[in-house]
Amino acid sequence: MKKLFFTLLLLAVSSSAFAGDLILYNWSEYMPREVLEQFTKETGIKVKEVTYDSNEAMFTKIKMVKDHGYDLVVPSTDFVIRMSAEGLLLPLDKSKLPNFSNLDKRFIDRDFDKGNKYSVPYFWGSSGIAVNTDFVPLNKVKSIKDLLDPALKGRILLLNDLRGVFAIALKANGYSVNDRDPEHVKAAYEFLQKLLPSVKVFDSDSPKQAMLSNEAMVGQLWNGEAYVANQENPSIKYVYPQEGYSLWMDHLAIPRGARNIEEAHKFINFILRPDVAAKIASELGYSSPNAEAVKLLPEKMRKNPISYPDDEILARGEFEVGLGDATPMYEKYWLKLKTAE
Template identity: 35%
Template sequence: MKRFGLFAIVIVIISALLGLGVHQLNQASGQGDAAKTLTIFNWGDYIDPALISKFEKQTGYQVKYETFDSNEAMFTKIQQGGTAYDIAVPSDYMIQKMRKAKLLLPIDHRKLKGLGNINAQFLNQSFDPDNRYSVPYFWGTLGIIYNDKYVRADEMQHWQDLWNPKWRNSIMLVDSARDIMGFALVRDGYSMNSTNLSQLQQAAGTLNKLAPNTKAVVADEIKMYMIANEAPLAVTWSGEASEMLAGNSHLHYVVPTEGSNLWFDNIVMPKTAKHQKAAYAFINFMLEPKNAAQNAEYIGYATPNNKAKALLPKAVREDRQFYPPAAAMKHLEVYADLGTKWVQQYNDLFLEFKMHS
């Protein structure tokens, strides 16, 4: 969620479980019948707390909820095996990495109810062919958010527009090597998954020329700056942009037509899962259109669930900023797991850029 390291710890308080009164739910909770427990590992603030309460009341399962702030932190904790998580929500490239590391259980599609609600274009992705290990949760894009008090719409439609000297010390960038190196690669006409060293070095040179226009490379602070009209431009993810647009009517989000990142966060079952029946119950619960729509309204990210999308307000489901048309979707790339060597190369070149900024 995207995606590469955000959000605060969520503590969900739930009352009236099975008529027994009030109980508290937090990371350290060990109360309740262990056989009726579901342990979830998710990004912070990435589910409507009311849905956790509803799931518990409907099923009798007690949810233990823990959060992470980056795919890498999630991977390390699951790999260490200290906690037997039943559900986790990694991003696309990390699902591929977890598969290779044999950290995931295959999902039995015969136990799923509602997978047919998912739009076919979000299934059978390269990171998980035939969805053997994952079920789509949310999806989104990487794009540019601009403030119309300072930027005209025709001035900000393409990645190249960011390099205009007019925007000196004006652009906020999300602190993510793959994303920032990625749009520089697209600007130079290359794949966001390039493993060609000369292409990467060229993109790094291109990116270094953006340094004078870069105001800061940050994470959550982007929301504060943009909502408060303290920066005219930012590069961020669609879900974050959605929150910003809700807080400032002068903000707009655009996905450059020449290409960008299409990301997915999917539900998986780690190999250490002890409560698989509960895990399937939760997946099916989240596949229900009403629940998925409620979650999408709360989070602000795009739902892959067609029937859930149909339940969203018309202004939301027809918003081309967050549900791009098919023509734009064709030019979007999903990140692949490039392996340690190339990930380090991206990180090193990005670090060099940050030192220039």
Template identity: 60%
Template structure:
């Protein structure tokens, strides 16, 4: 009996989730969003083993954290979802005394409205969502604006993100509205405009859209700049266009969700990611812009001066950051379901 009980206790001990000081870390992050080298170097330096899981949308991440409640130590939501999760008490406050590299971040990326004083989040990367075009197949003049996506010759050649905010941003900007629009009448107008675009889409992909561009399955894609950067490195005829009417800017942040068990390890990893050399390595390999001011000195010139990764101030001024839109998100979601199913 005692042997059976001891055996049972031993099995339960093995099944117990990791706790603080365990030397393990559970990271839940967008697909293809952190170099393997960064994770391996962190483990080599600290001995902390990183368990990596991926998602392809904020909605998927949010639903899993909301449902599970624990299991992950770090998540990487976009700014609007940081605001949402902060309001819903889903995040733990950060211990700034353990984040000595916080001062490396550029002032314009901290103390944002979605998280004043960065109580719950640290900026990880920022970038844009604009238009990648295979000019080798379509020529240089085929797509120069958002409105060109509606051209009949785009039918069956188009990729859009599998994300309601990013897709609605196209219609809203085309109509001259903010991509953070909450007016139901204007959202219905955008929905009506998208009804003629969605049937032309060959692929919806927020995971690795560059693959469809590189394979030639699509010739035009509304993609994140990092995807466009990598596609352009492999095929220089795939160019990236910042529309005159505007485009989405976004910032993804690092957060510790409530229910995280490896708090010390999480802070160690957050502080590591804010090292200038590490932030520069991430930006160089992923093709996204770093909010780390001191990392710019570590970037190769071909990355630092690449307009896909770092647009000029004039171009960036046409972009608009996504913000939290509250109850209006229900309208977006309802229209999104209709667009995808009707």
């Protein structure tokens, strides 16, 4: 009981410390500092950024902080579904988002949030496999099952992300990344158990660092992390596994308890401006859903398959959606896997 009291007290203190500022609750390394500074310079609105390393951590915090918490969050698709269903997101006022029209129609008005009532696409991308070819020949890692090679024991990085990790295990067994069949999910868990001795680290804060420091030789990375790693070390290559891979989309949303709703809309509209969205995409390497922003990107980036795969590669990918009533089953296996580290 005392522990809960002090946790809530800490949350209240930390929240009040940001009073008067727009509070952005975001993934680590997912918003360039200069973009936040530019927004403040143009609007006079200060932005305080607090970070998390998983959708699950963000979801738990939003549920705990019911009032005067955060003004903006960046959930992935399955958590947009989950949070809107539980009343944790506020409806958006589209009249305050004129730059919404810049978004590629492929990424809006999708089934998980018809009419984009609660969410605005921020980035989309993939979860693939990065290989440091200074240590591991590229032809040795074409398949997810190649990760089970004894030569890679203790040399692999996995994302600290339930959906991303289970996606590779499900694909390895020929199943959908959104599979809800208990036997299929169990088989995915058993695959991950076999892989676990080869895993050096789970990381979602800045997973590219383990590759750049040579702590891991092969790693599951989001494509933006792989893009930046490849720019720093061209020997780090990005592989789309032959069995298939997961595609994801992250979104800007306003959570329950936001106190700066007007300012949150101004920030979202600012991020949707083509020049701003292009600046963010250029620095972070993720795939932008902003059609007008993509036109402003250098041709070298627009044609880079890490950020913008061609139609043939895209056809092998599968977007993650909500797991519905299968969510507790996945969470149970994820906990068992992580506690066995």
